[in-house]
Amino acid sequence: MTRSQEPDLTGLLSAAADGDREAFTALYDLTSARVYGLALRILADRSHAEEVVQESYLQCWQQADRFDARRGTALGWMMTITHRRAVDRVRAERLHRRRSAEYASAGAAVPEPPVGEDVERRDEAVTLRQCLGLLTALQRSTIEMSYFGGMSYPEVAEHTDTPLPTIKSRIRDGLRRLRRCVSEGAS
Amino acid sequence: MTTPEPGRLREDLDLFAVDALPPGEHARFAAELARLPAAQRAEFEAQIAEMQAVMAEYAARYSDRAPEELRQRVLADHAAAHPSDREAGDAPPVARIDRTRRRRGRAAIAVAAAAVVVGVAMGAGVLIGRASAPRPPADAVVEAAGAVFTAPDAQLASSALADGRGILTVVSSQERDQAVVTLGGVANPVPADRVLQLWKLDGGSTPVSAGLFSAPGGAPVVVDDLAAVAALAVTLEPSGGSAAPTTPILTELAL
Numbered sequence: 001m002t003r004s005q006e007p008d009l010t011g012l013l014s015a016a017a018d019g020d021r022e023a024f025t026a027l028y029d030l031t032s033a034r035v036y037g038l039a040l041r042i043l044a045d046r047s048h049a050e051e052v053v054q055e056s057y058l059q060c061w062q063q064a065d066r067f068d069a070r071r072g073t074a075l076g077w078m079m080t081i082t083h084r085r086a087v088d089r090v091r092a093e094r095l096h097r098r099r100s101a102e103y104a105s106a107g108a109a110v111p112e113p114p115v116g117e118d119v120e121r122r123d124e125a126v127t128l129r130q131c132l133g134l135l136t137a138l139q140r141s142t143i144e145m146s147y148f149g150g151m152s153y154p155e156v157a158e159h160t161d162t163p164l165p166t167i168k169s170r171i172r173d174g175l176r177r178l179r180r181c182v183s184e185g186a187s
Numbered sequence: 188m189t190t191p192e193p194g195r196l197r198e199d200l201d202l203f204a205v206d207a208l209p210p211g212e213h214a215r216f217a218a219e220l221a222r223l224p225a226a227q228r229a230e231f232e233a234q235i236a237e238m239q240a241v242m243a244e245y246a247a248r249y250s251d252r253a254p255e256e257l258r259q260r261v262l263a264d265h266a267a268a269h270p271s272d273r274e275a276g277d278a279p280p281v282a283r284i285d286r287t288r289r290r291r292g293r294a295a296i297a298v299a300a301a302a303v304v305v306g307v308a309m310g311a312g313v314l315i316g317r318a319s320a321p322r323p324p325a326d327a328v329v330e331a332a333g334a335v336f337t338a339p340d341a342q343l344a345s346s347a348l349a350d351g352r353g354i355l356t357v358v359s360s361q362e363r364d365q366a367v368v369t370l371g372g373v374a375n376p377v378p379a380d381r382v383l384q385l386w387k388l389d390g391g392s393t394p395v396s397a398g399l400f401s402a403p404g405g406a407p408v409v410v411d412d413l414a415a416v417a418a419l420a421v422t423l424e425p426s427g428g429s430a431a432p433t434t435p436i437l438t439e440l441a442l
Contacts, residue, residue: 025262035253037246146207
């Protein structure tokens with residue numbers, strides 16, 4: 001996504017894996033708000049989120065050789081690791097029961113993108129925002145519930161009291177539309 | 188074993204990418220993906236990474252500043268696994284303690300965190316694992332910290348300050364008769380006109396100032412004549428420090 005920034009993060013990740021502490025510090029400082037924000041959003045619990053972040057960075061530099069720069073961005077890879085760990089934990093701890101109640105009461109409100117970032121980031125946010133605009137409200141809220149609530153599609157189905165095949169195709173169609181739109185917008 | 192069906196995998200590809208499949212289906216997808224012919228697999232993996240990158244961008248909306256204490260823990264994990272001279276055999280006691288207990292003890296993590304703080308404060312990774320390396324520039328704090336960190340009897344203690352003012356970490360050596368004291372993990376920084384002051388307690392008479400923590404993550408305080416010190420304590424004082432504590436003790440650490 002952030003193409004101009006990407007060579008930096010990839011280089012930092014690789015240097016960090018080789019033991020370069022300055023590189024790792026820089027990598028952390030450039031990515032921690034995203035990584036922590038994601039973990040906190042999914043877990044809604046600071047101490048669980050902090051542990052997941054700590055484990056995720058450990059995994060990032062220990063398994064940096066598994067990252068393939070030809071197949072995605074370093075940031076995307078790191079966020080995927082974090083998401084996976086946060087989801088594993090939320091399911092293990094049954095924290096999503098609490099999250100479910102939260103979604104039920106507040107709906108799946110999505111904050112606006114942060115302001116004051118550099119121009120390119122804003123351009124990308126515009127692309128993403130336009131693509132999100134193509135989704136139906138139901139597609140978007142089920143994607144939110146699943147990705148940021150840490151729920152699998154059967155859990156979303158149960159929570160929304162909707163038939164399983166309906167929810168599965170709703171999430172899938174929404175994700176696919178989003179992916180294709182962003183990919184076309186970026187090219 | 189059944190042959191993977193690319194069509195069905197294609198259906199579930201985006202759900203897999205965002206961890207929306209339940210555990211059993213997730214594992215089955217991963218296994219079938221791994222058995223696909225290379226070209227087909229590469230195409231699917233590219234689409235999975237693309238989906239993940241989109242969601243990573245989406246997640247930027249929830250960015251949130253991570254606590255400083257977490258930063259120190261994460262950096263300490265990395266530092267502990269990468270001694271700066273890259274020779275485990277020469278690693279000082281603090282690093283060894285850390286390596287054996289890293290995943291369990293918060294105290295052990297704090298040692299490495301303290302080492303990082305000190306290292307940063309000194310402007311380079313001059314301390315860890317450099318027992319026999321050329322001496323760093325003539326700076327009393329650098330020299331004392333280096334000596335204490337690499338002393339064979341180096342011991343660690345740490346304690347959280349009240350009100351989120353930080354975590355006090357003390358690395359001491361009886362042999363050196365010195366301690367190096369750092370303050371990190373500050374959740375609640377002190378106001379601009381206040382400072383955290385370190386006190387030496389000998390168990391009887393009035394506390395004696397051991398120094399000021401100028402800034403979070405700043406230079407450590409070196410305590411000399413440790414034999415005469417029973418405990419260390421921290422209070423919040425007006426900037427410039429006080430002759431004697433004027434506010435309640437935020438933490439006290441027996442040596």
